[in-house]
Amino acid sequence: MEMIWFILFAILLAGYFALEGFDLGVGLLLPLLGRTRESRDRMVAAIAPFVLANEVWLVAVAGALFGVYPLLEGEVLFKLYPLVVAMLLSWVVRDAGLWFRRRLDGARWRGFWDAMIAFGSLGLSFGWGMAIHAAATGFETPVVHPVGIMLGAVVTLLFAFHGWTFLAWRTPGTFGASRSGRALAVSALVAAVPALGMLVGAMPYLLDHSAPPATLNVLSVMVLPFAPIVLGAQIWVWRTFRPGKDAFRLPSFF
Template sequence: MEMLWFVVFALLLAGYFALEGFDLGVGLLLPVLGRTRETRDRMVAAMAPYVLANEVWLVAVAGTLFGVYPLLEGRVLFGLYPLVVAMLLSWILRDAGLWFRRRVDGPRWRGFWDAMIAFGSLGLSFGWGMTLYAAATGFTASPVHPLGLLLGVVVSLLFALHGQTFLGWRAPGAFGTARSGRALLVSGLLAALPALGVLAGAAPYLLEHSAPSATLNVLSVMVLPFAPVILGAQVWVWRTFRPGKDADRVPSFF
């Protein structure tokens, strides 16, 4: 049972990095590729249908982490408290930017919330890199370390690459070279690679410090039956909003 839940946790974390990674990547690229208001609107519109569905993976990751590996709760929440707070604020700012940017039709209002989308995306991307470094050290070292900062840069660059590939797939020709679904899959795997690398190194520790078998059995009965529903919803979103489904007719996030 411990191995089963480790695989589930690994898939959820990798899924979050691969899916939410392109949302954050598009946000990172907003100041770079979004030179005009129309371009920024199209970039946000491209990722808008996927944002809420992708964030479900983070909720699943957090629930699995604290349910299956309860001993890590204190280390993550208290050992990384300033970083966790900064990432939560970044998440709030990014989502607030998506929801509020079109509530008032003015250049300053739009510009401010577009900046919040970019700033929040950077905070989350960079924060995830620092969190992975802290996890790789067993939460014994401060994430504010040259290697932690370097990993933050690496994760941010991988997310930006993933976001650019997503834009090339979602709106072919509008943001440079059109990209295939296979290219998007490859960039998603690259975005998830740092998380998978840390999990591979932490596997012995996680398997040894899993929750008791009785707890895992209860979690299996209560949680795993809903997995097909989550996967089915993801499939529906991707099929409904695949390229060619009138993405350009939706000017922004609503």
């Protein structure tokens, strides 16, 4: 049972990096590719149908982490407290930008919230790299560490590349390139590499610190029946909003 839940946790974390990675990547690219108001609107419209569905993976990762590996809760929240707070604030700021940017039409209003989207995306991307480094070293190194900073930069660049590939797939030619679904799948795998690398290194530790078998059995009964529903919803989103399907429509909530 410990191995089954480790595999599920790995799928959830890698899935979050692969899916939310392009959302954050588009946010990172907003100041670079969004030279005009129209181009920024199109970039946000491209990711709008996927954002909430992708964030479900983060909720699932957090639930699995604290349910399957309860001993890590203290490690993550205590030793990484400043980083966790910074990442949560970045998440709030990024989502607030997505929700509020079109509530008013003023250039300053939109410019401010567009900047918040980019800033929040940067904070989350960079923070994930630093968190992966801390987890890979058993939370024994300082939160701000040269290798952690370097890994934060790497994750940020990978997410930016993934976001660019997503835009080239979702809105072919609009931002100077066109990419196939296969290319998007490859960039998703590349974006998930840091998370997968950390999990491979941390596998013995995680297996040794899993919750008791009785707890894992209860979690299996409570959680696993809902997995097909979540997967089906994700497939529906991707089939409904594939390229050419309302790629430039601006949802009212964004």
